[in-house]
Amino acid sequence: MKKKINLIVKESNKNMRVDVFINSKENEISRTRVKNLILEKKLKINNKVILDPAKKVLKDDAIELIIPEPKKASLKPFKFKLDIVHEDKDIIVLNKPAGIVMHPGAGNFDNTIVNALVDYDKDSLSNIGDELRPGIVHRIDKNTSGLVVVAKNNLSHENLSNQFNKHSITRVYQLLIWGKVRPSKGKIETLITRSSKNRQMMEVSRTKGKKAITNYRTIEIFENKHTPTLSLVECKLETGRTHQIRVHMNFLGNSVVGDDKYKKKFKKIKNINPLIEQNLNRLKRQFLHAKTLGFIHPTKSKEMTFNSNLPLELENILKILRNTNK
Structure with missing residues (x-):
């Protein structure tokens, strides 16, 4: 049903x-959604349509925001076994495998997590966002695995979106990088914007883009004469920008193993252990896993934290590296 905010x-x-201003007065609607509604010509100030979310308000301004009736998604169900870690009447927490995208987009409209969710239960997904993204509050990349939370109703969607916008969600990733990061732990704080050379990629910028903050620490270093130097690193996000960890690691000169977009050239290792070479070459994904996800439950108001083990193909690489390091 259409709603009007005055x-x-x-x-x-x-x-x-x-x-x-609108978000501060209407807590149940996220600032991102307010911004999108303004861009969709749903805002009037003193009876005049306003398209600029950054416009400053003045004393006695009359604000009217129309929240239209949610669109009905027309998505094909996709038979795909979802790894559901937790489910209740408001949310689903999934452990996403690498190799599948979160929602329909250019080139893939059918074989996505959203299509799998529609097949699982098409009547239990929020529908206030994009028509092709019911339930989707946040995303992880196609070739990244790990935990994501899905909203089953609009109230939960707004609540979780607000938590993401306030950067209060706990998100911890594990990754294997080339080389050793120096210093071994720290905070990366930059602007990230779309690449001027390739619109499908992001890059660090000194002058434009959105603020991106990644806290990292080195967990383990693998280094001997028969292996390339590799490091197991943990990253805790303060912000959630597109490709943030991959861009930040590449910026430091330590790109994620298996990343085919953000990669540095590395010298060929002589006499490399064939088992390590074979497993690294066989990896058809980036070694990046969303290990921990924590948030406040949207209706129960209690803190929830979920953890996920590394997938077998990543754990096997670490086992071989550890055995070689002995």
Whole structure:
């Protein structure tokens, strides 16, 4: 059902961005959604349509935001066995394997996690976002594995979106990188923007883009004369930008093993252990796994944390590296 939000700006709120102002007054609607609705011409200030989410409001401005009826998704079900870690009436927590994308997009409209969720239970997904992304609050890349949370209703979707926007969600990843990162632990804080050379890639910029913060620490280093130097690293995200970890590691000069987009050239190792070479060459994904996901349950208001083991193909590489390191 269509909903209308009407607000009057008070003296204490003047000069706020209009999207921030609406979000501060209407906690159940995320700022991202407010912004998207403004871009879709759903906002009027003093009866005039406004398309700029950053427009500053003035005292006594009359704000009207229309929240349209959610669209019905028309998605094909996809028979795919979902690894469900947790499910209740509000959310599903999934352990996503590498090799499958989260939602339909250019070149793949049918074989996605969303299509699998539609097959699993088409009537239990939020529908306030993009028509092709019911339930999807956040994403991980096609060739990354690990934990994602899906919203089963609109209230949960808004609540979780707000938590992501406030960067209060716990997200910890494990990854194997080329070389040794120096210092061995620290914080990477940069701007990330779309690459000017390849629109499918992102890059660090000094002047434009969104702030991206990654905390990292080295867990283990694998180094001997028969192996390339590799490091097992843990990254904890403060922000969740597209390809953030991959871009940040590449920026440091230590790209993720198996990453076919963000990669540095490495010298060929002489006398490399054939078992390691074989397993690294066989890896058809990046060695990047969303290991921990924590958030406040959208209706029960209790803290929930989920952990996931590394997939077998990644664990096997570590076993071989550890045996070679002895």
